[in-house]
Amino acid sequence: MLIPLLGIAQEINSPDGDLHLKFKLVNGKPQYQLNFKGNPVIKPSFLGLELKNIPSMVEGFEVEKTEKQTVDTSWNPVWGEEKVIRNHYNELLVTLYQPEYYRNIRIRFRLFNDGLGFRYEFPRQENLSYFVIEEEKTQFRLSGNHKIFWIPGDYDTNEYPYTTSKISEIPGLQEEATIEITAQSPIENPSVQTPSMMKSDDGLYINIHEAALQNYPAMQLDVNAKDFLLTSHLVPDAVGNKGYIQTGAHSPWRTIVVSDDARDILSSRLILNLNDPTNYEDVSWIHPMKYMGVWWEYFVTGKSTWAYAKETNTKLEEDPTNLTPSGRHGANTEHVKEYIDFAAENGFDAVLVEGWNIGWEDWIGNWKEEVFDFVTPYPDYDVEEVNKYAHSKGVEIIMHHETGASATNYERRLDTAFRFMDKYGYDAVKTGYVGQIVPRGEHHDGQWMVNHYIHVAREAADHEIMVNSHEAVRPTGLHRTYPNWIAQESARGTEFEAMAGLAPEHATILPFTRLMGGPMDYTPGIFQLDLSAYGNDDHNVNTTLAKQLAYYVTMYSPLQMAADLPENYKKYPDAFQFIKDVAVDWDQSFILEAEPGDYVTIARKAKNKKEWYVGGITDENARTAEISFDFLPKGEKYIATIYADGKDAGWNTNQHSYSIKKVVVDSKSRLKQKLAPGGGVAISVKEGSKEEQKGLKRI
Structure with missing residues (x-):
């Protein structure tokens, strides 16, 4: 017989006792709060999900049971900022029951010394198999009008400059902060992206993000500036739905890293610890490296470009030898050899070559599907000769796969592209997703694309290839699970120094925001x-x-560019x-x-x-x-x-x-x-x- 635990609070402390979590039901609604050293970090905040065309999971609950455990282990990352990472937390698992609909949901809390992670779990059950998320209703009710380092909410880009303000000032600054960027989809109501870094007036540092983002859309945060309330806002798909779930699944973790010492925020490994260990049997082929590349010259010199030809309306099936050379193509055999020579002379591991393959004349801004084939070089770039020359010098060539945001085209050609890499001995690829996503109407940070990025990482692992993704969803610690996903861009990096400039404070904010989820290919060394x-x-x-x-x-990265x-x-x-x-x-x-x-x-x-x-x-x-x-x-x-x-x-x-x-x-x-x-x-x-x-x- 079920004896519901109505109104009874469930509580746990962090292993060191500084953090305290309380969970309870308030009129059938799940609610949590988090304190640090006796002071509120998150005031009482509600949890739940609105579902499409079926009753919601926000109220009408009873506590069916609770379970607690303590875990204290250590593990060794394949690569990273430490050789050994401790995973120490106290856990509270709450099973909730909706008697009106005979449904269950679980909320799992893990409280570490440096913060909290929690997620929704959807067990297999007779009365719920599939559902569509209309919106997640996770709240983060803050204790005051904190200073916040933020970029505006957007479904397609994280490449905004940071704004520093009070939470109450966000609505008035949103329009100014939402500068024009390629392929942006800004959220109309006041909102910010995660990781969101804050500091209270009394010196408490709070970072809100997510961990282990798989088969789920990325989380933005709607801002109620008057009440200092942040609420989850999931990225929709082409028809406006927020996520498609089959029970026997769970959401990503929602993470709150907190300390009264800013150094503890940067040393936190909470997000990594909330990701699953890798199941790769062999990781010996994964190796950090330093590289150079035919890249920066395209932005600053004006003497060279990605495109080979003068034409601007080209088709993928055209014979590239019929194109009219512009005389400015940077990725030509002799020029790349110059980079290889310099890399070899100075001990660099690899050279990235951008613009080697056909399609760059007509690749952006047209919502085009058949953009690149990833295997056909321009007439002035001899793939075999370049690779042979590079290998004779002890230098690797990093493949470049710019997709033009046509993910469908990339997935169709992925196996062929990776087999091409196998043939020529490439073991790393830089992927790019500049533009509006194809399938049309999908977003860079939606569920479909989240699954796409992981699909690419898994397929690459089958070929022992490392992936450095640009314009992808911001990282959430998945490099623990997929250690060949070795770096990402997913923020405003060095290339913007050539376009609009970066504020001097920019790089002092990124470690507390973008880098909380994983390493960044910031491309330093100018x-x-x-x-x-x-x-x-x-x-x-x-x-x-x-x-x-x-x-x-x-600017931590296992893949560092000069x-x-x-x-x-x-x-x-x-x-x-x-x-x-x-x-x-x-x-x-x-x-x-x-x-x-x-x-x-x-x-x-x-x-x-x-x-x-x-x-x-x-x-x-x-x-x-x-x-x-x-x-x-x-x-x-x-x-x-x-x-x-x-x-x-x-x-x-x-x-x-x-x-x-x-x-x-x-x-x-x-x-x-x-x-x-x-x-x-x-x-x-x-x-x-x-x-x-x-x-x-x-x-």
Whole structure:
């Protein structure tokens, strides 16, 4: 006999006791609240889902049963910011019953020391097999008018610049924040995207996002600015539905990372822990790497382009030899060999070649389906010769699959494209989804496309291929489950420095927002910061050269690009040395200083090496970074090479001014390092003999 637990609160604490979760039914409606050290993080907030054409799952519930457990394990990622990750949480599983409709739903809560994850679970049951979600009604009722770092809600792009404001100010700023971007679908009512980073007036840091996004649309957040209430808003499909569910399934996790120390937000692994382990039997072929590419020159020089021909109305089945060469095609055999030579000379793993394949003359803005075939090169690009040459130099070629957002075309051709890669020895591909999605009416962040991205990752794994996706849905920790999904863009990256410029604070916000879900292919390393050198007098790259170096540590990715032209690196060989040296895979990471929108300083230990790298960046304000080297082994001395801003450097003046010095450091060393406005510092720490240390200053 069912004895309903009406009105009885269910409570759990985090393992360290700082976080407290309370769940209860209020007039049959599920409600939760979250406190940190006795103070409210999420005030009482309702949960549930509206369903299409059948009764909702928002009220009329009884608590059928509750279950609790504690888990404390550790696991080893294939690659990442740490070699070992601890997974420690207390769990509350609540089974709810709707007696009027004889239906069940479960809500599973996991409370970690650094936050909360919860999801809806839809068990198989006699009276519910399939349903359509009209809207998810998850609430996050905040305790005050927090400062928030946000981009406007949009179904198709995350490439907006960040706005910093109070929650109450979002409605008045929404129109200004929604700048024009290719293939955007902004939400009309006030809304923001996740990860959403906030700071309360009393110094509490709160990050809301999601984990393990599979077979479900991405979550946006509607904003009730008056009541400081955020409510889930799922991305619809072409006919307006939010999700198609067959019972025996569950939603993604809704995540709330919280601390009174901003450094804890960046060191959180909660989102990763909420993803399933990989079931790949062999992961030996997955490897982090540094690369260069025929890419940046298209944005800044004006001398080369992706397209081979002068024609602008082409069809995929046309013979490319009948096209009229423009003379500006960048991906030609001899030019790519120049990049290969430079990569080989400087120890880079790979070269990305964009624009090698037919279709670039007529690929964007036409909602076109038959865009690229992913196997036919332009007449001036010899695939076999380039690959043979690259392999003779010990360099890989990274494949490029721009889909023009025609996902249907890509899926039809995917097996052929991957077999083409197998033939020529490619083991990594950069995918792109610029434009309006085909099937028409679908969105980049809807359920159909979420499943598409995962389908591509799975198919790639069958061919032992790594995937770096651009213009895809923002990451939610799925690189634990699909470790060959090695990087994503999914935010405003370096390419925008060539188009409109990025605010100096931009890169101090991204670690607290976009990077919470996974690594970003930010494409750093621009050395020619004055774009007037290419005839662009509108703006420059808004950083110092030293800050570009620091990005290799602060903007985490196992796939790091040296994005500038080879000739620009030759101008600054001593600074380029840091990019050559810096690791891309790590044993440990140490968040030394952090404040969203202001500054970030991170140290990392290279995987299986006695080498450490430090990166520190600031916003438009100069500051003094205080760097402790207590992450070093006690009793051992090392040589630190410090790449710092010059005395007169700044993001808008003397950007190329920098200094390099070597000092001796140990675990007791402390460094106060000036960062210029919009500047940074990069430090490599390596072993050195007593002879090498002789004469160097000790700090």
